[in-house]
Amino acid sequence: MTIGVVGSGAFGTALAVALAGKGRVTLWTRSAEQLREMAEQRSNAARLPGVTLPDALSVTGDLADLAGCEALLLAVPMQKLRGLLQQEAASLEGRTLVACCKGIELDTGEGPVSVIAECLPGARPALLTGPSFAADIARGLPTALTLACADEATGAALQGALSTEMLRVYRTTDTVGAELGGALKNVMAIACGAVMGAGLGESARAALMTRGYAEMVRLGVALGARAETLAGLSGFGDLALTCTSEQSRNYRLGLSIGRGEAFDPTVTVEGAATARAVAAKSRGMGIDMPITFAVEALVSGEHTIAEVMSRLLARSLKPE
Incomplete structure (x- = not known):
């Protein structure tokens, strides 16, 4: 071919x-x-x-x-x-x-x-x-x-x-699962970058990756994706890479937000637009995606990293 x-x-x-x-x-x-x-x-x-x-x-x-x-x-x-x-x-x-x-x-x-x-x-x-x-x-x-x-x-x-x-x-x-895995991991990478940029630690990043993956599966299954697709390379695999490396533009954007630094506007960062699109879709479907909502607020400048972390940590306790 x-x-x-x-x-x-x-x-x-x-x-x-x-x-x-x-x-x-x-x-x-x-x-x-x-x-x-x-x-x-x-x-x-x-x-x-x-x-x-x-x-x-x-x-x-x-x-x-x-x-x-x-x-x-x-x-x-x-x-x-x-x-x-x-x-x-x-x-x-x-x-x-x-x-x-x-x-x-x-x-x-x-x-x-x-x-x-x-x-x-x-x-x-x-x-x-x-x-x-x-x-x-x-x-x-x-x-x-x-x-x-x-x-x-x-x-x-x-x-x-x-x-x-x-x-x-x-x-x-499973094109739906592959699409969503590749898209949503970028949103979670921005969140993880922001946490590391703000000096909140590796434990906080691990928590965000894990709960972020739960959000990915929640939305994916609701839209007809297979959970095993999101557990594979296009979902969990890409999440692990993008949330831990400064080679990722999405992660670097998060770092700049956490550090309060300007980010080069000419660099394409897919996760910023995706956060807005996914937040709108999930709200319309009645699906709770708190980390995605937090990233939406961060990239829009609506809230600071301290404010979104306070909101996330103040959420009601529940079973995992």
């Missing part, structure tokens, strides 16, 4: 680098500056410093050059996915499209697979998610991901095409 990658951010470039070890891969970028750098210098230094693009990786600024690819990995931010699908509908309709973003669309409350299906009914949508940092994938470090696709045959074909010696892909048909 020939692969094309749409989006030249760190994750898209890393996937293209890893998959080029198996065969030809084409990477599309809308940035003329990035295109020139990658074509001439064989690097994407701003996004993946120290990584050389392999010879089997071709770079283009014309989406038509991906017409021969049997599957396209859409490595764009969640909040920009719908715009890409609408703008490039003629080139993408009817294709096998694998979303590589994690989040919930702010305006609709939908995940990436749902957005693809809505925008392009003839496409075959899937999702690649799980505990991974772009730098690790690009350097060829061992990584395991989840490929979620409702169609068994398409999922099996993608699993084989996207697996390498160092990139192990598991598959599931």
Whole structure:
């Protein structure tokens, strides 16, 4: 299966680098500056410093050059996915499209697979998610991901095409669970970063991760996800990684909030928009998600870390 990658951010470039070890891969970028750098210098230094693009990786600024690819990995931010699908509908309709973003669309409350299906009914949508940092994938470090696709045959074909010696892909048909795991863990990572940034300690972070996971399962099951999906790579696995490493942009945002420091507004942090979207959805469903509500208040500036922690600790005692 020939692969094309749409989006030249760190994750898209890393996937293209890893998959080029198996065969030809084409990477599309809308940035003329990035295109020139990658074509001439064989690097994407701003996004993946120290990584050389392999010879089997071709770079283009014309989406038509991906017409021969049997599957396209859409490595764009969640909040920009719908715009890409609408703008490039003629080139993408009817294709096998694998979303590589994690989040919930702010305006609709939908995940990436749902957005693809809505925008392009003839496409075959899937999702690649799980505990991974772009730098690790690009350097060829061992990584395991989840490929979620409702169609068994398409999922099996993608699993084989996207697996390498160092990139192990598991598959599931539970697209809802995979979507929610990848989205909600970002919200919990902001909470954990805030706790650590404020100096509240490792014990507090462990408590937030555990109770945050309970929130993920609570909402996921209510929306039709399988609990075992959320216990896997796309849920618990990604939660463990993102809540404990400063490589995570969501965790770094939380750190800056906890420390009372400014955060670079040009850095995409999916968890901030996801917290707002999930809070609205869960309130409408009558589902209690106190940590998500707290993160919503933090990223909006409505409350301080001291105020939200006081509210969380003052909640009524109950069985676990």
